[in-house]
Amino acid sequence: MIVPPKPKRGKRSPFYWWRRWKSHQYLPVRAGLLARIQNGDFDYPNLFEWAKYEKHYMNDEHDAYRAEYKGWGDIEFTEKWIDIEKRYMKRYNKLFEDACEVEQRHLIGLVDAFFNEFILSKDAIRAIMEEFGGTVEELYHYIEKLQVGVRSDSDAKQLKRLRQKYGL
Numbered sequence: 713m714i715v716p717p718k719p720k721r722g723k724r725s726p727f728y729w730w731r732r733w734k735s736h737q738y739l740p741v742r743a744g745l746l747a748r749i750q751n752g753d754f755d756y757p758n759l760f761e762w763a764k765y766e767k768h769y770m771n772d773e774h775d776a777y778r779a780e781y782k783g784w785g786d787i788e789f790t791e792k793w794i795d796i797e798k799r800y801m802k803r804y805n806k807l808f809e810d811a812c813e814v815e816q817r818h819l820i821g822l823v824d825a826f827f828n829e830f831i832l833s834k835d836a837i838r839a840i841m842e843e844f845g846g847t848v849e850e851l852y853h854y855i856e857k858l859q860v861g862v863r864s865d866s867d868a869k870q871l872k873r874l875r876q877k878y879g880l
Contacts, residue, residue, distance in 0.1 A: 715768045731807070733762060745829045749848050754822045759811030763804050770800035822848070830859045 719732045736758070739748045748754070773796050781787050819841075826837045832855065840858075844851050 715765050718769050745825050746852060749852055754818045754848050757811050757814040759807050759814060763807040763811060766800050766804040770796060826855055830855055
């Protein structure tokens with residue numbers, strides 16, 4: 713994995729102090745679902761990678777401290793070593809927590825957006841998403857082809873019969 717250099721200290725929000733890079737700029741809902749998908753609004757968040765970078769930065773700082781350490785005893789129990797670890801692990805934990813939250817929000821938002829755009833139930837959309845192996849844009853076009861019927865159980869049964877009949 714190629715780790716980018718640690719960004720210099722710049723203007724940061726006090727609410728997101730643990731983020732070193734700029735966050736993704738989401739399109740408004742009125743832009744349309746396909747435009748939002750192409751913008752990457754529902755993609756896997758970069759925050760997971762950023763969390764991995766924090767561990768690399770911590771190891772780099774540990775290596776620099778190890779090179780200049782002149783004390784005796786185990787270096788991993790020194791106060792400075794532990795402070796370095798605390799700083800980076802705090803940022804790592806916050807990034808990972810944010811990443812899980814953003815990923816969950818993307819998945820729920822994608823199901824809701826498909827539900828509002830197409831005439832399929834949320835359970836059917838989730839089932840399609842579990843089995844589908846392509847990109848989000850390919851998923852959009854696939855669901856667009858399946859768009860038939862309304863959201864009631866009787867129509868869902870009719871849609872199932874049609875799929876079996878025509879091999880969809």
